[in-house]
Amino acid sequence: MNATIRPLMGSVTTVVIGAGQAGLAMSACLSERDIAHVVLERGEVANSWRKERWDSLRLLTPRWQSRLPGHRYQGNDPDGYMDMPELVGFMTDYASSIRAPVYKGVNVTEVCAGDQGYRVVTDQGEWRCRTLVLATGAYNIPVVPELAAGLPAHLATHTTQNYRNPGQLSEGGVMVVGASATGLQLAREIQRSGREVTLAVGEHVRMPRNYRGKDILWWMDRIGLMDERYDEVEDLNRARRLPSAQLAGGDEDLDLNSLTAQGVKLVGRLSGVRDGVAQFSGSLNNVCRLADLKMKRLLTGVDQWAQDSAMVAGSSEIEQMQATRMDENPRLQMDLNSGEIDTVVWATGFRPDYSWLRVPVLDAKGRLRHDGGVVDAPGLYAMGLPFMRRRKSGFLDGVADDARDISDHLSAYVRRRPARKQRCVTGAARWVTG
Amino acid sequence: MNMHTKITDNGVDVAALIGAKEAFVGAPEAAQFDWRASCEWMNGTHSRASVQGYFGLGEEQQHKREFIFDADHPEVFAAEDNGATPVEYVLVGLASCLTAGVASVAQYRNIQLNSVTATVSGNMDVRGILGMDSDVRNGFNSIDVEFHIDADASAEDIEALVAQSQKRSAVFDVIANPTNIRVSTK
Numbered sequence: 001m002n003a004t005i006r007p008l009m010g011s012v013t014t015v016v017i018g019a020g021q022a023g024l025a026m027s028a029c030l031s032e033r034d035i036a037h038v039v040l041e042r043g044e045v046a047n048s049w050r051k052e053r054w055d056s057l058r059l060l061t062p063r064w065q066s067r068l069p070g071h072r073y074q075g076n077d078p079d080g081y082m083d084m085p086e087l088v089g090f091m092t093d094y095a096s097s098i099r100a101p102v103y104k105g106v107n108v109t110e111v112c113a114g115d116q117g118y119r120v121v122t123d124q125g126e127w128r129c130r131t132l133v134l135a136t137g138a139y140n141i142p143v144v145p146e147l148a149a150g151l152p153a154h155l156a157t158h159t160t161q162n163y164r165n166p167g168q169l170s171e172g173g174v175m176v177v178g179a180s181a182t183g184l185q186l187a188r189e190i191q192r193s194g195r196e197v198t199l200a201v202g203e204h205v206r207m208p209r210n211y212r213g214k215d216i217l218w219w220m221d222r223i224g225l226m227d228e229r230y231d232e233v234e235d236l237n238r239a240r241r242l243p244s245a246q247l248a249g250g251d252e253d254l255d256l257n258s259l260t261a262q263g264v265k266l267v268g269r270l271s272g273v274r275d276g277v278a279q280f281s282g283s284l285n286n287v288c289r290l291a292d293l294k295m296k297r298l299l300t301g302v303d304q305w306a307q308d309s310a311m312v313a314g315s316s317e318i319e320q321m322q323a324t325r326m327d328e329n330p331r332l333q334m335d336l337n338s339g340e341i342d343t344v345v346w347a348t349g350f351r352p353d354y355s356w357l358r359v360p361v362l363d364a365k366g367r368l369r370h371d372g373g374v375v376d377a378p379g380l381y382a383m384g385l386p387f388m389r390r391r392k393s394g395f396l397d398g399v400a401d402d403a404r405d406i407s408d409h410l411s412a413y414v415r416r417r418p419a420r421k422q423r424c425v426t427g428a429a430r431w432v433t434g
Numbered sequence: 435m436n437m438h439t440k441i442t443d444n445g446v447d448v449a450a451l452i453g454a455k456e457a458f459v460g461a462p463e464a465a466q467f468d469w470r471a472s473c474e475w476m477n478g479t480h481s482r483a484s485v486q487g488y489f490g491l492g493e494e495q496q497h498k499r500e501f502i503f504d505a506d507h508p509e510v511f512a513a514e515d516n517g518a519t520p521v522e523y524v525l526v527g528l529a530s531c532l533t534a535g536v537a538s539v540a541q542y543r544n545i546q547l548n549s550v551t552a553t554v555s556g557n558m559d560v561r562g563i564l565g566m567d568s569d570v571r572n573g574f575n576s577i578d579v580e581f582h583i584d585a586d587a588s589a590e591d592i593e594a595l596v597a598q599s600q601k602r603s604a605v606f607d608v609i610a611n612p613t614n615i616r617v618s619t620k
Binding site: 235237238241268271279280281282283284285286328329330332333365 | 565611
């Protein structure tokens with residue numbers, strides 16, 4: 001990596017914060033539209049993927065579903081799944097190929113409204129911009145439920161941000177809390193490591209990895225589900241909060257049945273801790289039934305589409321999925337002082353960090369107020385949030401269409417009301433990565 | 435300590451309860467009870483539940499008569515208010531269970547009750563059941579029970595009565611601790 005001239009501060013039309021897939025896709029689209037910009041990155045390109053995920057993680061989406069503006073997977077295993085080193089390489093190549101003006105190792109400490117737009121204060125100086133794109137993602141701070149405060153102090157706890165592999169954990173039993181893709185993946189590998197795993201299961205989304213000979217995400221892409229728009233979906237709030245589907249980047253199905261076959265014990269949602277006793281909700285049966293029904297609805301949609309479409313009609317048989325199996329009377333309590341478990345792993349999701357954002361655009365619950373990524377403040381935009389504009393918005397494959405839409409909006413905004421004194425930063429244009 | 439000089443009558447047949455306990459030692463299966471209610475939709479949010487048969491002591495049993503409970507929602511929910519709301523029935527269950535417990539424990543401890551009243555309130559944020567905010571739970575945030583007891587006993591003994599009644603209360607346990615629920619459609 002080398003650079004010619006590198007101003008650490010200045011004035012530019014657009015600042016993009018974050019050099020993950022969302023920030024880079026945005027950079028590509030802004031360059032196409034001749035919008036002068038810089039991309040500020042606290043670490044390196046694809047920083048969260050490098051530093052804040054577990055060792056065995058592979059992308060949930062097949063390699064071919066990595067269609068970024070001006071870049072796609074070119075290798076010879078498009079149906080496989082990238083591990084983190086490969087993904088980081090893919091994104092680094094992307095940043096170079098689009099000549100993204102990325103300023104690495106720059107921590108944004110404060111963003112506030114300025115004369116003609118925004119002031120972006122960093123640990124290395126201040127940027128002024130007319131428009132600002134928040135591409136910092138939705139997965140910054142692990143969410144840990146309040147009841148965690150009641151856990152006995154001798155239990156070790158990990159979040160999915162600092163968990164790396166089972167070797168980190170002591171030899172005893174482990175409770176994994178959360179039944180999203182993450183929770184199930186960690187339950188599987190921890191149980192395989194010889195530790196007894198209890199998995200606390202609340203509402204979840206079940207999907208088979210493959211259905212009728214194709215990746216389920218191939219079907220969802222083909223049917224148009226991934227392109228479903230935020231202003232068309234019935235309950236947007238719910239859609240945005242939906243836990244990630246129970247999938248893993250690999251050929252094996254990952255569902256509750258595969259885990260119980262392995263010896264993982266299922267309990268209901270962790271609903272409380274009282275006097276050192278964990279209490280599990282009696283709703284396990286209900287949440288599993290709901291997930292089975294919703295999966296069936298999805299697969300019936302696939303079957304319907306396959307029937308209507310000449311291309312794949314009759315190419316493979318309709319598959320029947322097994323109902324989720326569980327004990328008739330799932331366990332409701334666990335004495336956390338009995339030695340049954342030594343460790344709790346919270347796979348209970350993430351939330352975005354906007355602690356540096358001093359622009360009044362957060363709602364009472366601390367969520368960004370935006371309409372499909374157009375934030376409720378002139379010239380301020382978001383990128384890369386779950387279901388931001390489409391079902392696929394939070395996926396690597398989903399940022400391209402959003403970046404085009406958002407950069408169109410941004411470009412029209414800049415050109416409709418030109419600032420009195422528009423200056424382009426010199427360094428951005430000459431920034432060279434290599 | 436049993437004080438034979440004092441005759442306590444709270445209307446609870448302690449001897450019968452003690453007899454039942456002894457019988458269950460030899461025949462624990464007789465202690466298995468199934469409590470039942472059936473509920474029929476009337477109109478809107480109005481439903482009518484009835485209670486009559488139950489299983490216990492190894493066989494089908496019947497209440498002396500059928501008890502009927504109308505449940506509905508009040509007019510502020512744009513409903514017709516044909517009965518108490520289902521959550522109010524939960525409060526009724528808790529209050530009457532604890533009150534029965536107070537009477538039984540008092541009888542057993544030879545404490546004469548003169549009057550017992552309990553008021554129960556449950557706090558709820560209805561944005562939960564309206565699906566407006568997934569961080570808000572559907573059920574009660576908390577439940578408060580306040581007893582006013584006039585009895586021939588010290589304040590401390592009355593306090594102990596109330597504590598013991600919670601310890602042995604079915605409804606207190608149902609609310610305070612998780613229960614597996616299986617719902618099916620036939």
